[in-house]
Amino acid sequence: MTTTEQPLLLLVLDLIGTFAFGLNGALTAVRAVRLDIVGVVTLGVITALGGGIIRDVLIGDVPPAAFRDWRYLALAIGGGLLAFALSQRLDRLELPINVLDAVGLSVFAVIGASKAVAFGLGVGPAIILGAVTGVGGGTIRDTLVRQVPSVLHSNLYAIPALTAAALTVLAVQVGIYGLPAALGAAAICFAIRMLGVILGLNAPRPPGVPEDR
Amino acid sequence: MTTTEQPLLLLVLDLIGTFAFGLNGALTAVRAVRLDIVGVVTLGVITALGGGIIRDVLIGDVPPAAFRDWRYLALAIGGGLLAFALSQRLDRLELPINVLDAVGLSVFAVIGASKAVAFGLGVGPAIILGAVTGVGGGTIRDTLVRQVPSVLHSNLYAIPALTAAALTVLAVQVGIYGLPAALGAAAICFAIRMLGVILGLNAPRPPGVPEDR
């Protein structure tokens, strides 16, 4: 079992995404429940690393990559600590945080899907594991602080991740996966996600369910 | 690591159970919280595949079997989509859905226990993993939609699963495990579960705890 090598640019984006997820995850947790510093940082780390850890456990790449490269853990903790220190002021930074979060979602989905393919998974599971890499950490966080995971109901979170993962797997299948394809898939995910944030878009709801239940 | 081979009849029942769990899991989720289509299908898939995935991770059979045979994923997604499409009318189908769900519980517990034994686990862990295969997916779903998992309190759900798993392990131990023993264990689980559904039976509660707390 070896880590799949990623081009430098993807690695940098991956690290930025890890920091953004740690920051945003801890901030979301602070808003939802009363926590001490350990709780805030813990939830930041879980948000940043949880998705990749689930993916690595499911493909059999243990210990997870997040435990083998200290930079991921350091950036996740750093993001959580920053959220703790600045929790009162971060409201004003909502847009930049949302942008960084969308970067993380996009890069995680692409890297997660390409890693799943590299470990021999089929098309369907690879797409799912790509999306899980992107949304898994936030889902664990939401569950721990007793929120219904935002991926299940909020404006376009899972769909861009699934799209990026599907495009990645497609690119691998037709033999054109590389930095341009990865960045293209991530950019499409990023665009859909930001559109959802800005317009407040949602995926279709079951018929007959009232909007304001 | 190879998949344990199952007789054709068990495989068919396993696939039926996967579809029923996907359908029932998604339906339960729709009733509990407001979800979009991705959320509904996701919860159906988690219900259908979650128990087997936990078992496979714990016995070291990764990637999980549900990711190596596309039929499981397809049936789980199909069940979830059907629940989304018909969510208003499925109330009238409560009995058939409960029956299919009990089929899934029974078959999952038997197959889960026999697979755990095949991977070298002892009697106690194999029984537990059989039950986890049956109830694990629904437990994750309930936690994600903020319900106390029904396996912890509702009318006879864990007990039939544990019974089927125990009978399966016993049959392996005395050397009579095969299709008849598997179907027998599953039938007993099915009968106890349906009895619980029809009569509203519950397992004993702690002494002194008021019934209507």
Place this chain on the structure above:
Amino acid sequence: MTTTEQPLLLLVLDLIGTFAFGLNGALTAVRAVRLDIVGVVTLGVITALGGGIIRDVLIGDVPPAAFRDWRYLALAIGGGLLAFALSQRLDRLELPINVLDAVGLSVFAVIGASKAVAFGLGVGPAIILGAVTGVGGGTIRDTLVRQVPSVLHSNLYAIPALTAAALTVLAVQVGIYGLPAALGAAAICFAIRMLGVILGLNAPRPPGVPEDR
């Protein structure tokens, strides 16, 4: 993959901690939600074994050690059954139960960290996995019964576990890990934890968050 050998005294403390976690975990569950006997015992077992199982899955030691030595499962179930039988009287035993629980926390953190190091993990991940061994089971239990995990907000629970894990990893690094070092690290964890229980101490909260939110 072999189990890391532990000195006899540590093994005994580990088994005592398993029983205490099973007892305390089941008792906490009984207080939080209405459960049947299967639910109570299940939550006791999850509390007792959950942390170690997460650690073993993440370091790749599967099936988890708790499934390979029947004494762990037996003691966890025994603790859960005792909690079920005595759930009305256990309130009077709060101090002894808290003491046993602190023993479990301390020993689990030390053993978890030393095992993670033995499986080749780095300093940061080994400390985290030590703490996860100590607090993971209770966190799963709290999530299943819809409580915010006490590790995230309550009086000094994660900090003593992290301290014990860090001291253990340090002792391994400087080559003095053995029974005395393990007991020393566990004793420090135990002392901090009991101080937190007795004085009701908490870790720092984010600035500006009202105390009684």
